[in-house]
């Protein structure tokens with residue numbers, strides 16, 4: 557892999573870089589399945605402790621008496637090279653945990669919104685969220701058996717998606733398919749970033 | 760509640776939330792690290808091959824040093840030790856203060872090299 561080639565002075569230590577992308581979508585849309593399919597090991601789970609006011613607690617003495625919850629996030633790792641690691645985070649349930657989404661979305665390269673055609677409207681909040689934040693995203697229609705097949709045009713219309721948001725079919729259980737979704741996302745994110753730079757008067 | 764099952768086991772879990780009954784003895788009641796902020800994807804690498812329990816260092820500290828012989832993110836450390844992220848942040852602060860681990864905060868992907876970073880990720884994914 558060749559990156560950062562010209563700028564790196566010979567002999568300088570390469571700082572390891574971690575990047576992340578998010579996988580969002582409605583309840584049961586296949587987020588955990590997709591995270592697992594693309595990761596190099598089974599999905600890991602981590603927990604954040606939340607109070608009613610948000611992440612973190614100032615004083616943990618007597619924490620049992622406070623109104624706290626843990627939110628589980630599952631995520632996986634894809635080691636690209638010795639010094640480049642991509643993390644894929646499944647976002648926790650919509651609505652209740654927006655502040656955790658905010659923490660996850662900071663610095664994310666982009667997001668995959670998984671859509672289930674049996675409950676298409678379930679992914680509206682995710683789409684609204686990433687649109688509002690300006691996070692580049694793609695919509696992947698997870699093909700469940702028994703679900704009526706919709707044409708991508710129908711889905712795009714139903715979701716009222718911007719024409720430049722990539723929309724594709726996937727099978728969240730298949731590594732190959734999941735990988736394809738991530739590549740589509742990364743290409744889209746790179747393009748989005750380039751056009752924003754140009755609009756901002758950069759190169 | 761996590762901890763009922765084998766804590767060392769990476770598991771598929773679909774429930775989003777549950778009540779907290781975790782012991783905070785691990786951090787001795789502290790909620791904030793003495794130093795550092797520790798993003799979920801900050802990368803942690805041990806600076807020593809091992810650490811021993813001593814004043815102020817508990818078994819969890821020692822476990823983190825052992826685990827991060829291979830570079831791991833904060834999220835991975837939390838998941839593999841089955842501890843909440845907040846707890847792990849406190850422990851990492853202690854370890855950074857003692858120079859037992861090195862932490863690389865994520866770089867904003869807006870630096871000079873990011874074009875090539877996107878390309879590196881895309882190529883890396885293609886090669887998987």
Ligand SMILES: Nc1nc2c(ncn2[C@@H]2O[C@H](COP(=O)(O)OP(=O)(O)OP(=O)(O)O)[C@@H](O)[C@H]2O)c(=O)[nH]1
Nearest residue numbers: 583584585586587588589699700701727728729773
């Ligand atoms: N047939 C089929 N089943 C799938 C596919 N993706 C996921 N499933 C199944 O659908 C169910 C839900 O998938 P999950 O990955 O747990 O969905 P999730 O979005 O993480 O669910 P929550 O975290 O509960 O919101 C599981 O039983 C999966 O095995 C798919 O592409 N095709």
Ligand SMILES: [Mg+2]
Nearest residue numbers: 587588646773
């Ligand atoms: Mg899930």
